[in-house]
Amino acid sequence: MKINCFLFFFICLFGLFACGANNRSVLEEQVTVEKNKTILIQPLGDFPASLVNSVCAKIKEINPHAIIGSPIALPQSAYYTPRKRYRADSLLNFLYKTVDNKNVIVLGLTYKDISTTKGSYLDYGVMGLARRPGNTCVVSTSRLSGKI
8 A cells, every 4th residue: 555655656746847847857956946836736526635635745745835726627628538538638738727827836636547649549548647848747546546
């Protein structure tokens, strides 16, 4: 259980650093730069509050400016009916529009399956996606089901 929670936290943390990086820099440098930014942890849909609180507590160990947003519904416009999952790129666009402050990094958390286009795969399932450079990322626990 603890190993899988650690894995989920690591994925979230990786997404946050991917959001803020403009080039390939050393992880320590990224941590220093990102400490000045607020991290909005945005639950999507019925994401478990206990897991949101755990993620927030771990992120606050690195950046004390982490806050939790009120849960918001997943946008129907991001739903990909043929595969019954949400498009991660559409979720990034949705999250980007929720915050107009560029000093805020938005981490969207969902338990629904998400996907993106990768090469010749129109709908490739992923655990998370981030804009690079950018200030939004989304992480899904769907592919960790039963493991956290």
